Amino acid sequence: MSVNSEHRHRQASAQQPRPEDKARRTTPDIPRVTGYAPPVADVFTKKKRSQVMAAIRSRGNKATELKLVSILRAAGITGWRRHQPILGHPDFIFRRQRLAVFVDGCFWHGCCKHSRTPRSNQIYWRAKITRNMARDRAVPRLLRQRNWTPLRLWEHDLSSPQVVISKLAGLLARAPKGNPRT
Numbered sequence: 001m002s003v004n005s006e007h008r009h010r011q012a013s014a015q016q017p018r019p020e021d022k023a024r025r026t027t028p029d030i031p032r033v034t035g036y037a038p039p040v041a042d043v044f045t046k047k048k049r050s051q052v053m054a055a056i057r058s059r060g061n062k063a064t065e066l067k068l069v070s071i072l073r074a075a076g077i078t079g080w081r082r083h084q085p086i087l088g089h090p091d092f093i094f095r096r097q098r099l100a101v102f103v104d105g106c107f108w109h110g111c112c113k114h115s116r117t118p119r120s121n122q123i124y125w126r127a128k129i130t131r132n133m134a135r136d137r138a139v140p141r142l143l144r145q146r147n148w149t150p151l152r153l154w155e156h157d158l159s160s161p162q163v164v165i166s167k168l169a170g171l172l173a174r175a176p177k178g179n180p181r182t
């Protein structure tokens, strides 16, 4: 290979589009439609991405859950359990009242006040958040069909403990629902 042709070859490969440019060009703006799963731009490998996601998710949601734990304890509310194998994986349940509590992180669940799509990998993040929001709409319906009462709280609700407590107290004051074992 002559010096000249090697030079041309290098130039050609330098002009190859990066994967994210390609995805941005070929994927139209994602409409906010239930159940629409747009293609995901592959910047990380699959394995790396799930490691990153798991790390972010566990850190993000854990802090929010612990905040609710401290609100419940401070208010002397008992009878709750965390991480029980109930449909939709509620963060807290009150089994006797069949109350399933979800604390949704503002970012992950697309809170209209606080969720902003990060500048990089927008396609990926929007797809992820859109999927979460679709699930957030479907799960409460399914729980009601099973005689559970779903309660969704936003992460930002936790900065007003009084509001959270009064919501919970209202639901917990109701009569127990059916067999607590099912």
Ligand SMILES: [Zn+2]
Binding pocket: 106, 111, 112, 113, 114, 115, 154, 155, 156
């Ligand atoms: Zn929020």
